[in-house]
Amino acid sequence: MLMLKAMPSTAGDPARDAVPATKMRLSIHSEGSRGLRFLLDRGAHSVFLACALVVVALIVGILVFLSLRGFAAFLPLAGNTGRTLSFAEVFLSTEWAPSSDKFGILSFMAGSLSVTMLALLVAAPSGILTAVFVTLLAPGWMKTLMRQVMDLLVGIPSVVYGIFGLTFLLPLISAKWLKDSPAAGFFAAACILMVMIVPTIVSLSMDAFEALPRTLDEGALALGSTRWQSIWRVLIPAASPRLLTAVVLGMGRAIGEAMAVQMVIGNNPAWLSLMREATDRAPLIRFLFTPAATLTTELVQELPNTAAGSAWNNVLFAMGLLLFLMTMGIILATRRLGQRGAV
Amino acid sequence: MKTQSLLLSVIALSFASVAAQAQTVSVMGSTALGPIVKKAAEEFMKSHPGLNIAVSGGGSMTGLNQVAAGGCTIGISDVYATADQEKAGVKNHNIVVQPFTLIAHPGVGVKNVSAQQAEFIFTGKINNWKELGGKDQKIVRVIRPESSGTRAVQKKEVLHDQDFSKDVLIQDSTGAVVTSVSTTPGAVSFVELEHLEKNKARIAGIAYNGVECSNNAVKNGKYPIFSFGHAYINPAKLTDAATRKAAEDFLAFILSKEFQEGTVLKAGYLPVSYVKSMKTQL
Numbered sequence: 001m002l003m004l005k006a007m008p009s010t011a012g013d014p015a016r017d018a019v020p021a022t023k024m025r026l027s028i029h030s031e032g033s034r035g036l037r038f039l040l041d042r043g044a045h046s047v048f049l050a051c052a053l054v055v056v057a058l059i060v061g062i063l064v065f066l067s068l069r070g071f072a073a074f075l076p077l078a079g080n081t082g083r084t085l086s087f088a089e090v091f092l093s094t095e096w097a098p099s100s101d102k103f104g105i106l107s108f109m110a111g112s113l114s115v116t117m118l119a120l121l122v123a124a125p126s127g128i129l130t131a132v133f134v135t136l137l138a139p140g141w142m143k144t145l146m147r148q149v150m151d152l153l154v155g156i157p158s159v160v161y162g163i164f165g166l167t168f169l170l171p172l173i174s175a176k177w178l179k180d181s182p183a184a185g186f187f188a189a190a191c192i193l194m195v196m197i198v199p200t201i202v203s204l205s206m207d208a209f210e211a212l213p214r215t216l217d218e219g220a221l222a223l224g225s226t227r228w229q230s231i232w233r234v235l236i237p238a239a240s241p242r243l244l245t246a247v248v249l250g251m252g253r254a255i256g257e258a259m260a261v262q263m264v265i266g267n268n269p270a271w272l273s274l275m276r277e278a279t280d281r282a283p284l285i286r287f288l289f290t291p292a293a294t295l296t297t298e299l300v301q302e303l304p305n306t307a308a309g310s311a312w313n314n315v316l317f318a319m320g321l322l323l324f325l326m327t328m329g330i331i332l333a334t335r336r337l338g339q340r341g342a343v
Numbered sequence: 344m345k346t347q348s349l350l351l352s353v354i355a356l357s358f359a360s361v362a363a364q365a366q367t368v369s370v371m372g373s374t375a376l377g378p379i380v381k382k383a384a385e386e387f388m389k390s391h392p393g394l395n396i397a398v399s400g401g402g403s404m405t406g407l408n409q410v411a412a413g414g415c416t417i418g419i420s421d422v423y424a425t426a427d428q429e430k431a432g433v434k435n436h437n438i439v440v441q442p443f444t445l446i447a448h449p450g451v452g453v454k455n456v457s458a459q460q461a462e463f464i465f466t467g468k469i470n471n472w473k474e475l476g477g478k479d480q481k482i483v484r485v486i487r488p489e490s491s492g493t494r495a496v497q498k499k500e501v502l503h504d505q506d507f508s509k510d511v512l513i514q515d516s517t518g519a520v521v522t523s524v525s526t527t528p529g530a531v532s533f534v535e536l537e538h539l540e541k542n543k544a545r546i547a548g549i550a551y552n553g554v555e556c557s558n559n560a561v562k563n564g565k566y567p568i569f570s571f572g573h574a575y576i577n578p579a580k581l582t583d584a585a586t587r588k589a590a591e592d593f594l595a596f597i598l599s600k601e602f603q604e605g606t607v608l609k610a611g612y613l614p615v616s617y618v619k620s621m622k623t624q625l
Contacts, residue, residue, distance in 0.1 A: 081425075081427050097489075097506075098489055098490075099489060100506075166519065166522055166523070166526070167522060167526060170526060170527070171526040171527070174527065174528070180480070180528040180529065181481055181483075181529075182483050182512060182527050182530075184512055184523075262515060263514075263515075263519060266512045266513065267488065267512070267513035267514065267515070268509075268511055268512065268513055269513075270509040273509065274509050274510055277509070278510070291511070291512045291513070293513075300515065301488040301490070301513070301515045302488055302489065302490045304401060304402030304404065304405055305402050305403055305404045305405075305488070305490035305491060305492075306404055306490050307404050307407065307408060307425055307427075307428070308404075308408045308412075312490075
């Protein structure tokens with residue numbers, strides 16, 4: 001902790017800063033090249049500034065665009081062709097039937113949360129424990145190998161996971177456990193999501209453990225704790241803020257995933273009432289294997305096919321805005337957690 | 344010197360071609376209709392050098408929205424324009440006929456359903472293939488999302504405007520529907536005829552009222568389920584007379600006997616002239 005606090009003061013030390021500056025001056029030989037150098041510096045500076053501004057402008061632009069189109073559902077704006085909706089009938093209703101003028105998105109919100117939580121339930125502990133094993137117990141070559149495998153897994157496009165789920169996982173579950181009834185639903189979607197977010201959680205958790213000072217482990221062992229006690233009582237608690245960050249980032253990826261989930265979840269907007277009405281199976285089985293829908297799956301299915309300015313299209317944009325704000329909230333939360341970890 | 348003159352001539356040529364290609368017709372919309380319109384564009388551009396027809400996707404509604412707003416010259420779509428879009432001046436041309444068929448998982452043991460049975464399957468009044476003389480197996484209904492053109496046709500023609508059962512699986516694209524039906528025991532769905540023909544090994548067709556879907560059955564009026572592919576232009580937004588004429592000529596080419604009975608038939612669609620009765624709006 002002391003070392004971390006000392007870092008900023010050495011960075012600001014004038015004696016250290018002066019070294020690169022003199023080196024730079026030595027490499028410049030004539031007045032002419034100094035002028036050129038100045039121009040290049042200014043040029044580079046404005047290019048970098050422009051890049052930074054473009055990124056900021058893009059994000060602000062997306063937020064403004066989404067807000068305008070999203071809030072259009074609730075305000076009588078000029079471009080609207082449909083009626084103006086109230087917040088309650090959109091956010092507090094589960095009835096989604098846009099052709100019959102019903103726009104409740106509560107079931108999609110519940111769907112997004114359910115599938116994310118289900119995926120985290122398995123992915124968080126297994127990801128963190130994998131990181132514990134790889135960083136603290138496994139030999140060095142394995143650490144390198146695991147890093148590369150995790151990076152590889154992060155790079156696989158989500159549609160590949162989706163196709164795998166649709167053509168392999170669903171028929172397998174249905175034939176093995178469900179006596180041929182369809183397997184589409186939260187379980188399959190959570191399985192796919194879990195495979196997608198575990199690499200994120202493992203990579204970040206490995207960083208968390210590697211950032212811990214070795215003295216913690218050594219101190220614990222010197223005081224007579226076993227390997228297990230050192231890991232469980234000292235190292236995991238010490239790394240916990242950054243582990244939480246890893247989990248929350250995995251959650252962000254899960255909640256925003258559309259393509260893969262869409263292919264295996266069954267996409268039924270009426271899943272809540274379907275689950276209530278069908279009583280032929282135990283509640284947990286019904287929850288796991290009833291075709292359901294989430295915010296992202298509904299967006300990916302309906303957005304390209306609805307008329308601009310209609311209430312339907314506006315509500316879909318409101319759902320997009322909701323997702324954007326949720327992801328922003330998650331990122332801000334990780335910032336806070338990260339700051340707590342650094343001090 | 345030689346290279347310099349060569350360079351000059353290349354530059355001159357490219358300028359000439361840019362000038363000649365100034366005439367551009369942009370087509371946007373339905374990904375289902377995209378391939379056939381792209382073929383038409385290729386053939387049409389051959390006989391009209393200097394004209395460029397750019398075909399891109401985006402979805403049926405995107406095509407309609409864009410053509411209504413003047414974002415593209417021609418919008419292609421599986422669905423009819425809304426009343427507002429018609430008021431804005433959007434004009435419809437029916438360019439092809441698309442037959443639809445019921446499909447099922449090969450193991451269901453049912454080869455034919457009556458119109459009423461088909462309706463009951465999708466409204467949820469029939470829930471087991473046993474009731475139709477097939478295997479004792481729960482019926483799994485696979486349908487398209489609410490905004491899909493296929494679902495609109497299905498709701499109108501098969502369900503006679505009643506609501507679908509709540510107990511359904513929904514898949515985004517016809518490809519995903521076919522995969523779902525082929526891997527889910529007891530699954531039933533509704534797709535364009537060409538998708539059944541392409542996937543005969545994985546899925547089974549179901550006859551409707553004793554008639555198997557085929558181009559001939561639609562042509563001689565025995566098979567009732569089909570829809571039109573539409574191309575829309577918005578004359579109010581086409582201020583450039585040359586572009587407007589190019590777009591109208593292109594549509595006339597698509598509707599010409601030569602293209603309709605040649606390329607359209609080969610691509611698995613039916614010529615518009617085969618269907619005598621104009622259907623009411625879907």
